[in-house]
Every structure is written in C-alpha cells, then in structure tokens.
Amino acid sequence: MNRLTFNTERCKGCGLCVTVCPKQILELDVHQLNSKGYHPARITDQEKCIACAMCATMCPDCVIKVEKDV
Ligand code: SF4
Ligand code: SF4
Numbered sequence: 001m002n003r004l005t006f007n008t009e010r011c012k013g014c015g016l017c018v019t020v021c022p023k024q025i026l027e028l029d030v031h032q033l034n035s036k037g038y039h040p041a042r043i044t045d046q047e048k049c050i051a052c053a054m055c056a057t058m059c060p061d062c063v064i065k066v067e068k069d070v
Helices: 016-020 054-058
Strands: 003-006 026-028 041-043 064-067
Touching: 003 041, 016 026, 016 054, 054 064
Parallel strands: none
Antiparallel strands: 003 064, 026 041
C-alpha cells in the first residue's frame, strides 16, 4: 500500500495539500494542535492514495513524504 507520512510539527495548516489532492482524502485535523498552534493535515483513507505526490509537491513546508508501493 502507498504510504504517506507527515512531519506534523512543521505543518502550518494552510490547507494547500487538502485542496490539490485528486482523491480528496486529506483534511486538517481539527482534533489536534501542533506546538505552533495549527491543526495539522492528515490522511483520511490511506488505501485510496494513488501516490501522485501532488500534496507533497504543493506543501511549502515539506511536511509530507510519499512512499509508493512497488
Ligand atoms: S499522494 Fe496524491 S492521492 Fe495521495 S494524498 Fe497526496 S495528493 Fe492525495
Ligand atoms: S500544505 Fe503542508 S503546511 Fe499546508 S496544510 Fe498541507 S501539510 Fe500542512
């Protein structure tokens, strides 16, 4: 399975990744705050990720790492 990991502490909750994901499986986690006081991005359904890396490309803070299942 493709895998996404988030460096949550770097996230500033800008939502760019949420906007660009073609599968609409990213969201800001309103139940969590990082040490900067932002709601960090999270993935809602890992199985639907196609590892296109649009989210990682868009993120201005290099929060997201995408690993493609080979
Ligand atoms: S790699 Fe593509 S499909 Fe997967 S979460 Fe990021 S933008 Fe969405
Ligand atoms: S684009 Fe990056 S900084 Fe912005 S919400 Fe997504 S992971 Fe966080």
